[in-house]
Each structure stands twice: as structure tokens, then as C-alpha cells.
Amino acid sequence: MKRPMYFTGTSSEVREKIQENYDRILENNQKWIEIMTFDPDPQTGMTPKDVVWRKNKARLYRYISPGGHRYRTPLLMIYALINKAYILDITPGMSMVEHLVDEGFDVYLLDWGEFHWEDRNLSMADFVFDYISRAVRKVCQTSGTDELNMLGYCMGGTLTTMYASLFPRPVIKNIIYVAAPIDFEDAGVTSAWLMGEDFDVDDVADTFGLIPKEFIDRGIKLLNPVNNYWGTYTRLWKMIDDGLSVQNWKVLNKWVNDNVHFPGAAYRQWLKDFYQGNKLIKKEILLRGHPVDISRIKSNLLIMVGEKDHIVMPHQSAAALKYMSSTDTTFQEYPVGHGGLVFGGIAKRQVYPAVAEWLGKRS
Numbered sequence: 001m002k003r004p005m006y007f008t009g010t011s012s013e014v015r016e017k018i019q020e021n022y023d024r025i026l027e028n029n030q031k032w033i034e035i036m037t038f039d040p041d042p043q044t045g046m047t048p049k050d051v052v053w054r055k056n057k058a059r060l061y062r063y064i065s066p067g068g069h070r071y072r073t074p075l076l077m078i079y080a081l082i083n084k085a086y087i088l089d090i091t092p093g094m095s096m097v098e099h100l101v102d103e104g105f106d107v108y109l110l111d112w113g114e115f116h117w118e119d120r121n122l123s124m125a126d127f128v129f130d131y132i133s134r135a136v137r138k139v140c141q142t143s144g145t146d147e148l149n150m151l152g153y154c155m156g157g158t159l160t161t162m163y164a165s166l167f168p169r170p171v172i173k174n175i176i177y178v179a180a181p182i183d184f185e186d187a188g189v190t191s192a193w194l195m196g197e198d199f200d201v202d203d204v205a206d207t208f209g210l211i212p213k214e215f216i217d218r219g220i221k222l223l224n225p226v227n228n229y230w231g232t233y234t235r236l237w238k239m240i241d242d243g244l245s246v247q248n249w250k251v252l253n254k255w256v257n258d259n260v261h262f263p264g265a266a267y268r269q270w271l272k273d274f275y276q277g278n279k280l281i282k283k284e285i286l287l288r289g290h291p292v293d294i295s296r297i298k299s300n301l302l303i304m305v306g307e308k309d310h311i312v313m314p315h316q317s318a319a320a321l322k323y324m325s326s327t328d329t330t331f332q333e334y335p336v337g338h339g340g341l342v343f344g345g346i347a348k349r350q351v352y353p354a355v356a357e358w359l360g361k362r363s
Contacts, residue, residue, distance in 0.1 A: 042250045045086035047098045049109075053138040057113025060135045062142060063101045070104025071363035073173055074143040076136060077109040080155035081127070081266060082216050084258050085111045087342055088153065091251045096342055099352040105359065106143055110135045114260045120210040122263040124162065124270070125287040132163045140170045147171040149359060150299075153178040153342065154312060155270070158280070161320075164297050166290055174300045174362050176355060178341050179312045182294070183319030184278045188310060194275045201276070205268040213259035252343055281323050294320075300328040302358045304351060306336040330358060 053060040077097070079085035088109060089097035100107050110132065115122070139148055150172055152160035157180020164172050181187070187194075194201075204211070273279045285292035301324065305314040314333055321329055332354060336346050 042091075042247065042254055044084075044091060044251050044254065045089045046092055047089050047095060047101060052108075052142050053135060055131060055134065056119070057115065058131055058135075059111045059113060060138055061109045061111060062139075063097060063107045063109070065101050065104070065106065067102075067104065069106045071106065071360060072143075073145060073147060073149055073363040074106040074108060074139050075100065075149040075151060075359065076139050077107070077151045077153070078132065078156035078160045079110070079112070079153055081112055081115075081159075082155070082213075082260060082262050084260065085109060087339070090343060091247065094251075094343060094348055096347070096352050096355070099348075100356055100359075103356040103360065105356070105363070108135075108139050112260070115210065115263050116261065117210050119261075120264045123265040124159070124273075124285075127159060127266065128163050128166065128287055132159060133167055136163070136167070136170060145170075147173045149174040149176070149363065151176040151178065151355075152180050154180060154338070156180070157317070158182065158274070161280070161294055161297070162285065162287065162292050164299065165292050165294050166287065168296075172297075172299045174302070174359060175297070176302045176304070176359065177317055177320060178304045178351075179306060179309055179317065179338050180303075180320075181274075181312045181316040182323065183281050183316050184274045185281075186313070187275060187316060188313055190275065190311070194271055201268055201271045205264040209264045211262040211264055211267045213261050216262055217257070217259045252339070281319060294323050295325050297324040298326055300362050301326045301330065302355070303329070303331045304341055304354070305331075305333050306338060306341050307333050308335065308337040308340070311338040328362070 048064040049061040050064065051059050052062045077085075077088055079088065089095045092098060097107055097109065112131075136148065136150075140146060147170055150160050150164070152158070152175070157177045160175060160177075160180070161182060164175060184191075204215075208215070273285060277284065279285045280292065280294065283291060283293050283295075301320055303317050303320055305312070305317045307314060318331060320326075321331065334341060334346055334350060336344065340346055341351055
């Protein structure tokens with residue numbers, strides 16, 4: 001049996017130690033009181049913005065810059081189809097959007113909205129041709145330019161890639177990939193699951209039509225169950241240790257559990273053509289009869305990855321360096337996971353400034 005440990009010392013030292021522990025208990029209790037305070041829906045996505053275009057549930061935001069724009073070339077952010085886009089503008093003081101607006105960039109974000117039953121047949125081609133291409137034209141029209149920058153986070157980077165390979169105009173001057181999968185040959189645990197004989201993508205898509213958000217959420221969290229379930233609360237204390245507020249934990253926890261349904265047609269393509277077929281780098285993706293050839297992409301590239309990312313592993317993004325024709329390329333790796341590239345201490349101190357610096361030199 002492990003022997004209990006005792007503190008020994010003079011009476012004054014003992015009293016000092018007791019007081020120190022007592023203060024720590026009071027401090028932790030106060031933190032728990034803050035955490036448990038009734039706050040059902042913390043506010044997110046608070047950087048001021050205007051809706052400049054809409055289609056179906058999607059909204060194209062242009063963020064208001066009271067100080068004006070230092071850089072003429074606008075930036076369009078594209079996010080994934082399965083979560084809420086406000087992770088890029090989650091809360092004041094912890095927002096990539098806010099940081100870039102403050103640095104003088106003309107920032108836009110395409111928010112897909114929430115898909116419902118009538119959206120079940122939306123395909124990758126629909127999102128590229130009918131949503132992204134039109135949003136790009138609106139960005140250039142609104143900002144009065146014939147070129148733009150694009151930033152794709154997660155699946156949004158893959159969608160950006162397909163668009164960039166198919167549409168030479170308007171010119172995409174710079175592309176920023178944040179945890180964006182390009183090569184799907186080895187996706188870790190995801191590949192092991194999706195390549196298994198017992199998993200039938202068509203059965204899932206045909207059964208649901210519109211893939212429930214709970215189904216997607218459970219699958220993603222089970223890729224790393226200890227971290228995604230128990231880790232929810234260990235992250236709280238880590239944030240506190242890093243000097244972040246409890247409010248930051250609340251808004252992140254809100255986003256983690258705030259998912260959207262996935263249109264069945266896009267889901268079928270995403271798993272069969274990308275994860276199972278790895279057709280993007282093989283130039284075998286066809287969208288409305290047009291082949292997606294990523295070697296056509298010549299934009300300047302900034303590729304940002306997390307070395308602890310189990311959803312999109314670093315080599316999946318690094319493939320852009322091999323398969324695209326860009327000559328100005330930058331690859332940056334950070335000691336974080338998937339979300340740590342856009343939220344958290346390292347994101348705020350290192351990632352946001354790195355994006356602004358790299359983009360500023362090329363805008």
C-alpha cells in the first residue's frame with residue numbers, strides 16, 4: 001500500500017501551507033461556480049458583418065472594417081459541410097476572422113447554413129458550381145477586383161481545391177490551407193474504418209438520405225474517443241492553465257456539439273471518391289463532366305497543419321506541394337490537433353499572426 005505523504009516543517013511553515021491549499025480550493029470552487037453558471041447559449045460569430053449574397057440556406061458574409069482595408073485583394077474563407085463555420089469567428093479575442101479584419105484585410109466567409117431534407121441531393125458539383133463559384137464572383141464584384149485570396153479549413157480546403165482547378169477566372173492569387181485533406185490514401189483510423197468490408201457507403205446514404213448530424217458527430221468523436229469525450233473536461237483545465245477564460249471553453253464546447261446534417265449525395269461522394277478512391281490526386285474526379293486536375297493550380301500556397309491532428313494528418317495536406325504547380329509555397333506545422341489551428345493559445349499567438357504576415361506580403 002502506498003504510504004500517505006505528509007508535510008513537515010515549522011509551525012509557521014505548516015500554517016502557510018494550509019493557507020495555500022485552502023486558497024487553491026477556494027479558487028477552484030470559484031472556477032466551478034463560473035463553469036456551472038446557467039449559460040445555455042454563449043454568443044458566437046460576433047465580428048460585425050453584412051450579408052452580401054445568399055442562396056438556399058447559405059450566406060456570404062463580408063466583415064465590417066471600421067479602419068478600412070490596408071490590402072486590396074479580398075479573402076474568401078470556405079468551411080466544411082458538417083460543422084458550423086463560426087469556429088473561424090468563435091468569440092472576441094479568439095477569432096481568426098477578427099484578427100485578419102483588425103490587420104486590414106477585406107474578409108468574407110461562406111456559411112453553408114443548416115441542411116434539411118430538401119437538401120439531401122446536393123452534390124459536390126452543386127457546392128462548387130452553384131455556391132462557391134457564385135460567391136467568388138460576388139466577392140470580386142463587391143470589392144471591385146478581378147482577383148482574390150481563398151482560405152479553406154478542413155473539407156473547405158478540398159472544396160476550394162476543386163473550385164480552383166476548374167475556374168481560372170477570377171484569378172486566385174493566394175490559397176491558404178488549414179488542416180485541409182488533399183491526399184486520402186492514408187487517413188489513419190478513418191481509412192481503417194471506411195475501407196473495412198462491413199462498411200457500405202451506399203447503404204448508409206440510401207437509408208438516411210440526409211445523413212443525421214448525430215451520426216456524423218458520433219463517428220468523428222469515436223476516432224479518438226478518450227480525447228473527445230473525457231478530454232472535453234481536461235481541455236477546460238488546460239485552457240485555464242494557459243490563461244484562457246472559462247467563456248472560451250464554453251463557446252468551444254458549444255461548437256463541438258453544434259453540428260449539421262450532411263446531404264446524402266455529397267456524403268456518398270466524399271467517402272467513395274475521396275477516402276475510398278483517393279480520386280482527387282489521381283485526377284479522376286468529374287464534376288458536371290469537367291475533370292478536376294489539381295496540377296492546374298498555380299496560386300501561392302500556405303499550408304498549415306497540426307502535428308497532433310488525427311482527423312486530417314499533416315501528410316494529407318502536404319500533398320498539395322507535390323501535386324499542384326505552385327512555385328511560391330510555405331509549409332508550417334504546429335504542435336496542436338485539428339481545432340488547435342483555429343482556436344486556442346497557439347492559434348492566437350502563432351497561427352493568426354502567421355496567416356496575416358504571409359498573406360500581407362502577397363496581397
